[in-house]
Amino acid sequence: MTAEPLISFAHASKTFVTKDKTVRAVNDVSLEIPAREIFGVIGHSGAGKSTLVRLVNALETVDSGTVRVNGTDLGGLGEKQLRRLRADIGMVFQQFALFSAKTVAENVGYPLKLAGWPKARRAARIAEMLDFVGLADKAGAYPSHLSGGQKQRVGIARALAHSPQILLADEATSALDPETTGDVLGLLQRANRELGTTIVVITHEMGVVQNICHRVAVMEAGMIVETGPTYDVFARPAHPTTRRFIQNALHSHPAKPVTDRLHAAHPGRLVLMTVTAGSLDSEAFNLARIAAGRHVVSSIVYGSITEVAGRPLGNVVVEMVSDLPDPAAGQTAIDDLLAQLAADGIGLADLGTAAAPLDDPAWAELSGEETTL
Ligand SMILES: Nc1ncnc2c1ncn2[C@@H]1O[C@H](COP(=O)(O)OP(=O)(O)OP(=O)(O)O)[C@@H](O)[C@H]1O
Ligand SMILES: [Mg+2]
Structure with a gap:
């Protein structure tokens, strides 16, 4: 018996219409992401990766097809249900998206404050999260005084503070040097192992997939052209785009x-x-x-x-x-x-x-x- 996937797309499509063009950013995607996995989505710029993950927390909605999280069809959810869904999904970004006027501790505590956590409980959770990401000594620092890797650690601490079941990481390491990338990927791996967080990693670097993803989907022009367990896809890539990504990663x-x-x-x-x-x-x-x-x-x-x-x-x-x-x-x-x-x-x-x-x-x-x- 196979377990119900945590996230599933069935013939999901999303088209953007602007005054000079129409783009099918996500084109008939069917994909299942099991719980407790690190799932990679790789593709070139414009392939539709960000749009695909934005469908998961309903920042975008499908034109046709369905997206389900925990079996719930996201189409037609009301505001209250959407808020509950989003509370269960954390997100980290390439540019960190920290509040520059808030301290590290205030950044991490922000979603907890929004969710109405009392001050003492919030403080305990902030300390716990900063400890988890190795930044306990930076609680009072401002983001401008942190390195890129430290900023991303704060971003991850903030995204995980309310113990979401899912973490969406959109090019979380793309602005970092290789060594710092390794540290941040190690942190995502720990979140997956120790907290059981299901992580969807968006990247254009096959090295990221090679290091931490259990499974990968290769995206091109809005479509998933290949998907499978990471090792199998690397060892027997079926699609030319996949082969090029692997060539660049393995040399x-x-x-x-x-x-x-x-x-x-x-x-x-x-x-x-x-x-x-x-x-x-x-x-x-x-x-x-x-x-x-x-x-x-x-x-x-x-x-x-x-x-x-x-x-x-x-x-x-x-x-x-x-x-x-x-x-x-x-x-x-x-x-x-x-x-x-x-x-x-x-x-x-x-x-x-x-x-x-x-x-x-x-x-x-x-x-x-x-x-x-
Ligand atoms: N809000 C929008 N309005 C119009 N077009 C959009 C919008 N969002 C995305 N697109 C278009 O949809 C396509 C897919 O974009 P998307 O951002 O999902 O790609 P991506 O794979 O994340 O690329 P990148 O690696 O550069 O982040 C692109 O052609 C993009 O221009
Ligand atoms: Mg993107």
Whole structure:
């Protein structure tokens, strides 16, 4: 039995009409976000990501289709019900959106004050939240005296102060440097683990998805073009846009000039292989063992393996050389080995030899124009 998703979109569409154009910002989106997950929505600028999440707290409403939170259809909710819905959803933004004339403590306490919490209870909760985000010593400081990362911590403390079930993070780390980004992502992960908050992370950086998202949806021109568990999407991306995002995040897929240099340095057959958690565990990736008795010697000449959602993933280029005296028989031995690896489910692309190079099918796609605006 599958649990009811916390957030679900069914054929949701939202069109903006301005005097010079009509934009279908969200176009027939059907998507389910389970409770207690960190769910990533990635896409280029203008893909419709912010509009999609603004449908969740009813800052925007659908033209057609439905959006449900906790099973409740948001269409047709009255003001009072909308206030209750929004009280259960926190939001953090790229530009922090703190009140500059209020102290850190006043910023964090603001939503509690609006909700009518008595002063003593408010103070206790503010202290608790500042402690959670590691800013207990900054309670009396003003935002202008904080670094970007500290400001975002305040933003997160404020968004989580009233213990919302859902946190929407719209490009929460886009204004931060890589190290500070790591700190803030770590904080979101703690909120998810320790407080059980369901987090929807909007980003245009696949690295954010790679680090903290359990599941991801790739958005383009208002539509979800691919969705699934983060590792599966990284290991077997189906859509060209997803493949480009992953290429930019992992850097391990060699572009044509790199392969040209590899051919110049290594005369044997070059084969690009995708290394996944499955292939690392399986004997199939033990190249020495599988090549034994096949007259093929393999060496890794390029690549990297990194972690995605806590499991290994990467690409390596392997040079395969046969020790058979007859070159044609040697190439056949390598062909047979590649056929065996492919049959074992190893993703690979034959790049040929220096004398007879072959194109990686991914090149055409990776060097192609960006397709979204
Ligand atoms: N209130 C609005 N009025 C008119 N057009 C809008 C409005 N909000 C968004 N749009 C348009 O809808 C499309 C999607 O915008 P949205 O802000 O959702 O994209 P995004 O993926 O969040 O982009 P970014 O990464 O730049 O934040 C864009 O073409 C945008 O210009
Ligand atoms: Mg946006």
